Amino acid sequence: MNASNIAKSYTVETRATNGAEDAPDVAVFSIDQAAAKGISDLARLVNENGLFKVEKFDSTASFHQYAPGTEEADELGEENEVLLKGGCLNVDSASFWFSGFIRNSDTEVVTARQPIDELLSHFGLRG
Numbered sequence: 001m002n003a004s005n006i007a008k009s010y011t012v013e014t015r016a017t018n019g020a021e022d023a024p025d026v027a028v029f030s031i032d033q034a035a036a037k038g039i040s041d042l043a044r045l046v047n048e049n050g051l052f053k054v055e056k057f058d059s060t061a062s063f064h065q066y067a068p069g070t071e072e073a074d075e076l077g078e079e080n081e082v083l084l085k086g087g088c089l090n091v092d093s094a095s096f097w098f099s100g101f102i103r104n105s106d107t108e109v110v111t112a113r114q115p116i117d118e119l120l121s122h123f124g125l126r127g
Helices: 033-049 071-080 116-122
Strands: 008-016 026-031 054-057 062-064 084-091 095-102 108-111
Touching: 026 033, 033 054, 033 084, 033 095, 033 116, 095 116
Parallel strands: none
Antiparallel strands: 008 026, 008 108, 026 062, 054 084, 084 095, 095 108
């Protein structure tokens, strides 16, 4: 199987934009080739129009108190997942990331930014 057809999986750190201590520590998501092309198209839109970023509703990422598969995550079971509302994919000219608000709070959580070039390279695509 050609590696360029395999979805790229991520486990990335997260942070609360307001510094809240009870925010999830990690997010997990996979990006397939079609989604990578969509992210590239959004980055092009940002570049061509002098935008800071674009965002669209997207619930691809799941957010967790601890990285899935760790002892801590296994102890918490289903309670390890932190439910968010208003999940979004954010794209600027060079990176993408996910964000959302912890349910029943005003705490926004964002993932670490991921380089678009690295994602496109995984699939043998050009930006």
